[in-house]
Amino acid sequence: xxxxxxxxxxxxxxxxxxxxxxxxxxxxxxxxxxxxxxxxxxxxxxxxxxxxxxxxxxxxxxxxxxxxxxxxxxxxxxxxxxxxxxxxxxxxxxxxxxxxxxxxxxxxxxxxxxxxxxxxxxxxxxxxxxxxxxx
Ligand code: T46
Numbered sequence: 001x002x003x004x005x006x007x008x009x010x011x012x013x014x015x016x017x018x019x020x021x022x023x024x025x026x027x028x029x030x031x032x033x034x035x036x037x038x039x040x041x042x043x044x045x046x047x048x049x050x051x052x053x054x055x056x057x058x059x060x061x062x063x064x065x066x067x068x069x070x071x072x073x074x075x076x077x078x079x080x081x082x083x084x085x086x087x088x089x090x091x092x093x094x095x096x097x098x099x100x101x102x103x104x105x106x107x108x109x110x111x112x113x114x115x116x117x118x119x120x121x122x123x124x125x126x127x128x129x130x131x132x133x134x135x
Contacts, residue, residue, distance in 0.1 A: 001074040004088035006057065019084055021109065028088065029055050029111040036061075036107040040100040047096040050120045052129070055111040057086040063104030070094040072130035080106070092133060094126050 008026050011018045023031050040046070047068075058067065064081035071093055078087050086109075089095060097106065112118065120126045 001069065001071055001076045003069065003076060003078060004090075005078075006086040006088060008084045008086065010084050017084070027057055027086075027109055031109045031111070032113050033110040034107065035110070036105055038103075038105045040065075040104060040106075042100065042102065044100065045096055045098040048094075048121065048123075050094045050126045050129075051091050052118050052120060053091045053112065054115075054118050055091055056089045057109045058089060059083065059086040059107045059109075061105050061107050063101035064099070065097055065101065065104050065106055066099040068094075068096040068098070072127050092126075092130055094123065 006026065008019045008021065011020065021027050021031075023029070037046075058080060060080035061083045064079060067078045067080060067087060067089075069076055069078065069089065075094075080087055100106070120129055
């Protein structure tokens with residue numbers, strides 16, 4: 001499976017590091033929404049859905065977590081554990097997020113406003129959807 005990781009430029013000096021993320025520069029879409037999850041329980045697994053059209057970049061800005069991605073044919077696991085690395089998650093990818101370390105903060109930059117109608121929450125429907133899209 002083709003996974004796109006984006007390494008962001010660090011603007012470091014003797015005070016520490018700083019990362020800047022701009023629409024259509026480091027992030028390959030117009031950012032319409034930012035959300036982040038924190039205080040996630042140690043054995044929590046979240047996600048369990050795909051998006052019809054939403055594109056996102058996931059950055060674990062503190063701690064670590066794992067992302068399971070499935071395109072309907074293949075699947076893979078990605079570890080996010082660096083604040084200067086983002087995972088680009090295209091539409092029509094089933095995702096599950098788990099193994100959050102204590103204190104982990106997962107920030108997500110999204111290409112669209114929140115829209116429940118964009119979610120595919122049933123795995124069988126997701127598989128049907130991926131087949132329809134390829135016709
Ligand atoms: C995704 C993964 C990585 C909002 O009100 N606005 C928002 O923008 C979002 C993302 C969520 N919510 C509400 C909806 C639920 O009542 O926050 C609650 C938790 O959201 P959800 O159960 O969808 O969280 P996850 O971790 O299953 O999924 C989220 C995103 O929804 C999803 O797009 O790709 O993180």
